[in-house]
Amino acid sequence: xxxxxxxxxxxxxxxxxxxxxxxxxxxxxxxxxxxxxxxxxxxxxxxxxxxxxxxxxxxxxxxxxxxxxxxxxxxxxxxxxxxxxxxxxxxxxx
Amino acid sequence: xxxxxxxxxxxxxxxxxxxxxxxxxxxxxxxxxxxxxxxxxxxxxxxxxxxxxxxxxxxxxxxxxxxxxxxxxxxxxxxxxxxxxxxxxxxxxxxxxxxxxxxxxxxxxxxxxxxxxxxxxxxxxxxxxxxxxxxxxxxxxxxxxxxxxxxxxxxxxxxxxxxxxxxxxxxxxxxxxxxxxxxxxxxxxxxxxxxxxxxxxxxxxxxxxxxxxxxxxxxxxxxxxxxxxxxxxxxxxxxxxxxxxxxxxxxxxxxxxxxxxxxxxxxxxxxxxxxxxxxxxxxxxxxxxxxxxxxxxxxxxxxxxxxxxxxxxxxxxxxxxxxxxxxxxxxxxxxxxxxxxxxxxxxxxxxxxxxxxxxxxxxxxxxxxxxxxxxxxxxxxxxxxxxxxxxxxxxxxxxxxxxxxxxxxxxxxxxxxxxxxxxxxxxxxxxxxxxxxxxxxxxxxxxxxxxxxxxxxxxxxxxxxxxxxxxxxx
Numbered sequence: 289x290x291x292x293x294x295x296x297x298x299x300x301x302x303x304x305x306x307x308x309x310x311x312x313x314x315x316x317x318x319x320x321x322x323x324x325x326x327x328x329x330x331x332x333x334x335x336x337x338x339x340x341x342x343x344x345x346x347x348x349x350x351x352x353x354x355x356x357x358x359x360x361x362x363x364x365x366x367x368x369x370x371x372x373x374x375x376x377x378x379x380x381x382x
Numbered sequence: 383x384x385x386x387x388x389x390x391x392x393x394x395x396x397x398x399x400x401x402x403x404x405x406x407x408x409x410x411x412x413x414x415x416x417x418x419x420x421x422x423x424x425x426x427x428x429x430x431x432x433x434x435x436x437x438x439x440x441x442x443x444x445x446x447x448x449x450x451x452x453x454x455x456x457x458x459x460x461x462x463x464x465x466x467x468x469x470x471x472x473x474x475x476x477x478x479x480x481x482x483x484x485x486x487x488x489x490x491x492x493x494x495x496x497x498x499x500x501x502x503x504x505x506x507x508x509x510x511x512x513x514x515x516x517x518x519x520x521x522x523x524x525x526x527x528x529x530x531x532x533x534x535x536x537x538x539x540x541x542x543x544x545x546x547x548x549x550x551x552x553x554x555x556x557x558x559x560x561x562x563x564x565x566x567x568x569x570x571x572x573x574x575x576x577x578x579x580x581x582x583x584x585x586x587x588x589x590x591x592x593x594x595x596x597x598x599x600x601x602x603x604x605x606x607x608x609x610x611x612x613x614x615x616x617x618x619x620x621x622x623x624x625x626x627x628x629x630x631x632x633x634x635x636x637x638x639x640x641x642x643x644x645x646x647x648x649x650x651x652x653x654x655x656x657x658x659x660x661x662x663x664x665x666x667x668x669x670x671x672x673x674x675x676x677x678x679x680x681x682x683x684x685x686x687x688x689x690x691x692x693x694x695x696x697x698x699x700x701x702x703x704x705x706x707x708x709x710x711x712x713x714x715x716x717x718x719x720x721x722x723x724x725x726x727x728x729x730x731x732x733x734x735x736x737x738x739x740x741x742x743x744x745x746x747x748x749x750x751x752x753x754x755x756x757x758x759x760x761x762x763x764x765x766x767x768x769x770x771x772x773x774x775x776x777x778x779x780x781x782x783x784x785x786x787x788x789x790x791x792x793x794x795x796x797x798x799x800x801x802x803x804x805x806x807x808x809x810x811x812x813x814x815x816x817x818x819x820x821x822x823x824x825x826x827x828x829x830x831x832x833x834x835x836x837x838x839x840x841x842x843x844x845x846x847x848x849x850x851x852x853x854x855x856x
Contacts, residue, residue, distance in 0.1 A: 297648075301462075301650065340653050341655060341659065343455060343660060344658040344660055344661065345660075345661045347663075349660065350406070350433060351436075352401050352434055352435060353400065353401065353406065354406060354407070354408045355401075355406035357407045357417065358420045360417055363420075363424055364416065371519075371521055372415065372521065373414065373415045373416055373523075374513065374522055374523050375523075375524075376515065376519050376521055377466040377520045377521075379518060379519055379520055380512060
């Protein structure tokens, strides 16, 4: 059972803010989702390798050959702010 | 109370591939921001990563050089955190099935050889770089974002700052040897986080702290020494160590706690489904193994066996690949390994130490260097002249043929007996007392005459001929 504290922790880690009412709603939705997912645990997966995609052979990987990058203008096009060719972010405090 | 220090390392090394790890943008150290970027490495929605084969190959290469086991199936995870250097808000890394497992590197310590175990080596993408703007705010450059990194994680097998330094120096030399990284700390292509804890003899491990922002090997050494002292003081005064990440301030020579406990990072690793797991066949590993050069130890052994060099000399010559390659080049041109080794061990090494930079740069080439040695061996120039010539070649002119240089610098040895005899006769005439001393068997007086002849010939006289002449005339 997911607790309010866990929801708060996850929202903090995800940088999403909720008021108390929203938190309660999220909690019940969260429960419903987790219950659905929990049903998968009823399957016996003993001895089955986790497979979310079929693997690729190392020989099939991309060759190390340079291709042109995107124009910087295009790279910065959607940035809310940029300066001297760099994205601008609020001051970062360690 | 004396505590034992327990030290473990996480070493990040940028790989020297042509392209980034998940896109075909150029992998280069560049000061102009955001010019090697594309939708993949700036994290635009919908952009899909394509793994660089070379990066996997280099990780395997590092693993083989460090005696690791190579995973037959390697997988990718997302490490989630919010920071502007990470445009996707997650870093693609490896947790469950890294490329290399286990392994070790042997280092020399005061108590003999010691194996430092490697826990694993994994591949990941580098983050972007933040620069502070003079107008406030932070500027973000993603040229470095997506550059392939390997993280080498050791077991906590190191027990002092000195030992850690030896390990890092050996590791750097090894990675440069196998050509997977430049390992330039000042450009950030080699970075290292250090975990330190203390324990009493026979007791379990203590609580550890992690130190970040170590920009040089010297800083690593200072930070470890500082941290051991700090923890010792806390424990001795009955306090407790807090598990935390600390930031080293090299200018102030102290570290600061970076994050309080309640903000402890939770990276919420989960599978990166944009990237398929990669199967690594034993055939591929075998092919990579074939590209490995002789490693320092094997190469030193070869020098001892083939060239009859002392073990110590062979070890010094092979400690850096630039030096070892130079030695090999010289030996191929001039068949006197002992003489080449002696000159490299003394004069060349001294010059390198004088201009200490992270990368060893040799201004002289093997062709002219060995020509100089040959001139000396053939008695065309004597020892002091050879040293003068070497200095000149190193600092001023490494291009001109030494045969021409010795003419230009007037260094050719005088071996002509007639000429030397005349010079010596004059000196004997002017120093009758010293001449009597020699006749009386005074060895010091012989040295006096040799010195005087050298002075008169500006150091160019053949010392052997001069000695013979003194014997003859007195």
